[in-house]
Amino acid sequence: MGDDGARTETQTAIMEATYRALCEHGYADLTMQAIADEFEKSKSLIHYHYDTKEELLVAFLDYLLAEFLENVEATNDGTPRERLDTLVDALLSGPDEAGDFQVAMLELRSQAPYVESYREAFAANDDHLAELLADTVRDGVEAGVFRDVDPDAVAETILVLIDGARTRSVLFGDDDPVAHTRRAIDGYLRSHVLVDDQ
C-alpha cells in the first residue's frame, strides 16, 4: 500500500466507478466500458491510468485495503478487546451492506489461481489483515487481558471463519452465515483468547 498517498482524485473516482460496475455486472461481465459508464470523466482517462482490466483490478484490491485500514484506524485507541471487535465487525460488514459486491469479490477470488497479479494482491491484503489481527491479540496478551495464545494462530482462525462466512453468504444468498459467524467468533474468543473474568 506504499502508493496510497499518491492516489489522485481521478484514480479514486475510477476506483469508485469500479466498485459500482462490479456491483452492477459482477466480475465475469466486467469490461473497461462498464467501468467507464460509471465514471463521470472521459474513458481515455481510465486507459491513461490503467492499461488493462487486470491492472485496474489489482489497483482496486489495493484501494479496498487502504479504505478498510482508514475505517478501522479511526477506532484504533480502544482496549485490545474493543479493537479486535472493531476489526472483526469491519471484516464481516461487507456482506451485510453489499451482497452484489461480495458476489463479484468471490468471482474475483475464484480467478486468483489463474491470474498471478490477483493472487499476489489478495495475498498481500491477507498478510496485512493477519498482521493487524495478530498485533491486536499480542497487545491483549501483553496487557494480561488475553490468555497466553499464539497471536498468529488466533489471527488465522478468525480469517478462516470470516472467509467461510463470506463464501457461504454468497452461496446461499443470505446474511445468516455472517450473524452466525459473529457468534462463533465471539464464542471462540471467549473460550480460547479472553481471560475468564471478561
Added chain:
Amino acid sequence: MGDDGARTETQTAIMEATYRALCEHGYADLTMQAIADEFEKSKSLIHYHYDTKEELLVAFLDYLLAEFLENVEATNDGTPRERLDTLVDALLSGPDEAGDFQVAMLELRSQAPYVESYREAFAANDDHLAELLADTVRDGVEAGVFRDVDPDAVAETILVLIDGARTRSVLFGDDDPVAHTRRAIDGYLRSHVLVDDQ
C-alpha cells in the same frame, strides 16, 4: 439424492469424465466437448443424458454428494467422536488431494448467485451435510460424551470453518489453511463440544 440408485454405468462414466475435465480446464473453460474428450464413449451419449452443461453440472453436484456419503457411510459405526472426525476429515480431504478440482469448485460456487439450479444443488448438499454433522453431534450429546450443545449451531460452525479453509486454500494455493483448520476444529470441539475427560 433420490435418483442415486438410478445412476447408470454410462451416467457414472460421464460424471467421472466431468471430474477430469473440471480438473483440466476449470469451470469457465469447461465445454461439453471438453467433457466428451475425457469420455470413452460417444459424445452423443452425453447429450442424450444431459441437454445442457448446466444440467450436467447439477447432476455432477448430486453425484459428488452421493460419492461422499458412500465414503463416510463405510465408517458409520464408530463412537460419535470418531464419526465426527471421519466427517471432518472427509470434508477437508478434497483440497489436499486435488487442488485443481477445488479451484474449479470455487469457480462453480462463485456462479451460484447467477444460476438458480447450481444454488439449489449447493444448498441441498449443504443441508444434507449439516444434517449429517448435527445428527452425529446429537448422538454424542445423548450418549453423554458431548456437552449439552446445540447440534445445528455446532454443525454450522464446522461448515463455516471448512468453507473458509477451502476458499483460502484455493486463494493462496497451498494446503496450510486445511492443516490449520483441522487444528482449529479440534480446538473448537475440545473447548465447546467434548466433555472434559476426553
